[in-house]
Amino acid sequence: MPAHAQSVSDVFSRGCGDDNGVDRCAEDVQARMHTQYGIADARDLLNANITTRRAMFVDGYGNDVAAVVFKREPGETPFVEVLIPGEGLADERGHLRATVSDVTWREVLGRSSHFDQLLAREVADSNSDGTSICLHGWFVVVDAVDAPRVSPTILAGTGSIGQERDPALPVDPPMEEGVVRSDAEGACAGGLAMSYAFALADMAYESLPQCSTLSMDNFRTRANLLAACRMLDGDRLVAGEAYGEVARLERLLRMERRGTSSQDQELQWLFVGYGDARLRLLRDALDGGYLSFTRFAGIDPDHAEAHGQVAYAGEDGIPVEVADVTLTMLRQTGEFKIDTVRVSDRRPFEPGD
Secondary structure, three states: OOHHHHHHHHHHHOOOEOOOOOEOOOHHHHHHHHHHHOOOOHHHHHHOOOEEEEEEEEOOOOOEEEEEEEEEOOOOOOEEEEEOOOOOOOOOOOOEEEEOOHHHHHHHHHOOOOOOOOOHHHOOOOOOOOOOOOOOOOEEEEEEEEOOEEOOOOOOOOOOOOOOOOOOOOOOOOEEOOEEEEEEEEHHHOOHHHHHHHHHHHHHHHHOHHHOOOOHHHOOOHHHHHHHHHOEEEOHHHHHHHHHHHHHHHHHHHHHHOOOOOOHHHHHOOEOOOHHHHHHHHHHHHOOOEEEEEEEEEEEOOEEEEEEEEEEEOOOOOEEEEEEEEEEEEEEOOEEEEEEEEEOOOEEOOOOO
């Protein structure tokens, strides 16, 4: 077996490979993940007396999706934050963050008790000659940091044993050491880290009402929804409504590309006023390109914008040119509809696009 194939096989046999065979258990790989999300190493958080529970999500195709972070810093109310790849770089959008209730914080901590424990079903059976097939499984990296705390066994009164102390002096309590626990796990393993990670995503969603206008109908998982919510700007409730209509546009255009049938009637309903004429303008502007969006802005209760790109591929299907696209959207009969479409001049495609 070639050395590369053998190394990839080893990664998967250890349960550390994402769909592309990247070793997500490796310290250097996790360090790169920390950098792209702009989050600190767990040991640095411990040294700063910060308690946290966090999960970084990798989808079934090896793409980094989002990081969900619950954190309690000294002197601050616990909060939850959602981060997306590139967060460590300058970003003009506001943070997606909210304080959490005491009930939620206790649940976040309580449900983390066993996520790093190994279940019997995760251990390979040396006597088994069967084949297990698991394709496009998600991967998570979960960290738990508990800052040093006063021991719950502290005695009443002075807290001293066999010593006489002035009762006016403060108690010198025993302390419990801080702890760092981590687990990197793929969905194919059937372990506890995956379920805890998605529980964190669910609790994050419940604590972030600004994401409530996004519908799970448009997302594979809650982590995908939270990543999309991080892409919303301005009035996020308005932007979330606009996201749903743009998702319908993208879905209908994909169906047309597959050649199933014409979607003209459905597409026309997505536009303000003369839908047939506006749809023709959109098709002319796209000129066969692939449409995708990366930012949605809520301007006011009745106006929104969607910003993205049109990619123009060569014969091999690889993009060779791109253009920026902006949709202005107007609320009509209770729903957002596309008002205008603006497409910039094309430019050569670069990897950062």
